[in-house]
Amino acid sequence: MSKLNIDQQTVRELFENKKSDFLIPDYQRPYAWSEEECGTLWDDIFLFAFPNENCDDFDENNDEYFLGPIVTFKNNSDKLEIIDGQQRLTTLMILLRAFYSRFENIKDNRTKKILEDIAKCIWKTDEFGTPNKNKLKINSEVATDDDKEEFLHILKEGSVNNSHKSKYATVFRFFQNKIDIFVKEYPTYTPYLPVRILNNCILLPIEAESQDTALRIFSTLNDRGKPLSDTDIFKAQLYKFYSLRDEKEVFIDRWKKLEEICDDIFRVSSGSPMDELFTRYMYYERAKQGNKNTTTEALRKFYEKDKYALLKKEETLNNLESLANFWNDVENQNENVFSQRILKKLFVLHYAPNSMWTYLVSVYFLHYKDKDCMLNEDNFYLFLDKITAYILGYAFVNPGVNALRTPAYPEMIKIVNNLPVDFSKNKIEKNRLRKIIEDYSFTNVKPITKSILAWWMYYKKEQDLINLETRFEIEHIYAKKRQEVESSSIDKKKLDAIGNKAFLEKYVNIRAADYRFSDKKRYYRGFTSNNGKEKKGTQNKELLDLADITLDFNENNIDDRTNVIITNFIKYLDENNLFE
Known part of the structure; x- marks a missing residue:
């Protein structure tokens, strides 16, 4: 049985941990969050941190906001490869860096303590707990992400310029703007927001023993994003x-x-x-x-x-x-x-x-x-x-x-x-095949029905090639509606015989009321309506031929056509030497 390390942690506990050395591996997809997702995250955290927009309504000992799971496994380089949680982890890092940049030059003791805590989340620390700003706690090797260096630059330098056009830069600017507005509108609340993010926002890190296990966990947990393929x-x-x-x-x-x-x-x-x-x-x-x-x-x-x-x-x-x-x-x-x-x-x-x-x-x-x-x-x-x-x-x-x-x-x-x-x-027994086909019910839901109709449509070499994107429906040449309206004595089973069916383009769209074959022929051929609108006909050559040479299509026609299709299909396999 696979072993898992699962331990609910605050943002501070997870990020400050000396063993937290995250890697977004090369097979992951590029960062995809936009201002919309980040705006939702910001609004949710703000409402959580300041219930009723009141700083004092918050219970620092019991209130928690769950951000979601982080699924990782430790690779051969002792890095925690991120399988699930890449987007939220990246976003949290950018958010913390935006806070750090905004408060970096404020010297009061309370703000200084907040900066120290944020720094330990972004950068690796030495044995004395001093952050080394040349060593980030997260790295990206995403093969198809042309902007990953911009992400690392933002975390290291805490700034962007006009040349930075990536999603990382957009999100960083977004959070910078949100923090500026927040500081102006709620100056007395300012230090509480980053503290409550660090201490009361919860992640569920799940460390699997292997990549396989981590991917299985991701597939089980993730019902929102697009799982790794x-x-x-x-x-x-x-x-x-x-x-x-x-x-x-x-x-x-x-x-x-x-x-x-x-x-x-x-x-x-x-x-x-x-x-x-x-x-x-x-x-x-x-x-x-x-x-x-x-x-x-x-x-x-x-x-x-x-x-x-x-x-x-x-x-x-x-x-x-x-x-x-x-x-x-x-x-x-x-x-x-x-x-x-x-x-x-x-x-x-x-x-x-x-x-x-x-x-x-x-x-x-x-x-x-x-x-x-x-x-x-x-x-x-x-x-x-x-x-x-x-x-x-x-x-x-x-x-x-x-x-x-x-x-x-x-x-x-x-x-x-x-x-x-x-x-x-593995050749086919000829008589058995014929017996199966003769007794077969070619209902529309069976895949083989469309298979045989497609084959039959092209059996005659005169049939022109039709675009693959053309949407076909299964046409009952002798309409089911006709059987109902005329109270016909036709065997209902014959309505689903292969001899009564053909491929017909969806755009032809014969109305159910046009149940008579004489009316259908007009749709097969195409026509110009009373208001001058052209109604395109079918490309199925057999239906066009039927429209030209057949006055009516009845039970005898169904039997004859069924026999012709089956006989030629058996002949087709015989010519390909596929029978025992």
Whole structure:
């Protein structure tokens, strides 16, 4: 069981402690507080220190104001690396420095004592308790913070000039202004505010025995801020590697560009967009190791092996950049990089029932890319065609979220060994697949419904490429509303048959009242309304063809279309040699 040192302390007790030697590590994010957050902190502390704006209503022995936890661990240099609490700790240091600068030239004994106490919180002291103003109690190594030196300058010198534009300088000026106003409005209260901050504002320092434990605690405690992601840790390791090569500034620039790309193209529910890039790269490295274990280890556990040895290779960052640029081209449908037929396959895969395709494609790209990071057009097309057919077919016979790992991992290993991807060890039983599809209920909530509709839309080569950002809804060609209004005897199950569904752009927005197919055709084609406003039609070529050649769409049409889709889907897998 992990050991924790937890001891509620006042600001003075925590900061004055000789063992308090704080480090904001390189993997942390830059300081982010603005005047708004600092204003809230100032107002809260003022109301706490002077209840009812009355200095005498304060109980110095019992009143406490909780500022929050500070989660740290002691690193190999005996520094307390800050995992949680960086923002409030930094802000408190700036606030104390603003007080020190304001009272520095006041000579009365009471103020002198306050200055001595503040000094012991900001600077390290010798064995006699004398502060050494060349040694701060906090340091910052944040790799992506260009202004960290300005923070340290403010703490050392207690001043800013017009050239200082950082958030640190803004906050310092803010507190200077607040203190000046406070001194003018409440001159007799002046010494009480810093004293009550030092003695009655409470922090909860939690010192963990390791970085892992500290990060777990942070994730548990923090329900407000953005928790550290795995790639914050990876950034620190890469930063150290490139610093040793005297390429620190170059690395920071490369990393920022990577972050910008990932922020644009990856949508994640937890962690950071960069985590997704490292995940996709992990599968390439796993494949090179011959690892087909279906229990995928945690991202950080994978990269931290052998003291993050993988992140200390020059090729790693190069590969990450190539991979990010590749996916950027995919997401932006870059026709200077990919042909139309490739982009159509990638469009279909975007609607795959799970994300395994992105890992397969990432491994393929990293292994087969040439010196210009391009892929052979024909080979890549055949690869995409094969995995599209298999992923969609396998989703019917093994629909579990993680089921695709079993056949996919061996194929990744084949890729890096220049072997053809054929799923030879995990082929699909043809008759079983057809029976499952024929009995399948293609409800709108099932991911495979959209997968098949996307595949079918592009099955005909005449279908033009559609922008990936287009929002589609599932259209019931024979409207549910029509079944209700006409009291149709149509089997309700057939309303959810794949033959009654198609992709339709959200902007087409057919009104529920337009339940007749003859009315729908007008929306499919697009039209100009009575007030002269143009209503754009669909880009789905099949719906446009239906509008041109079909007078009505009824139960027989549903049956015929269902049979055509299923038959061609089985044929598609057969052509890719995926059946036993």
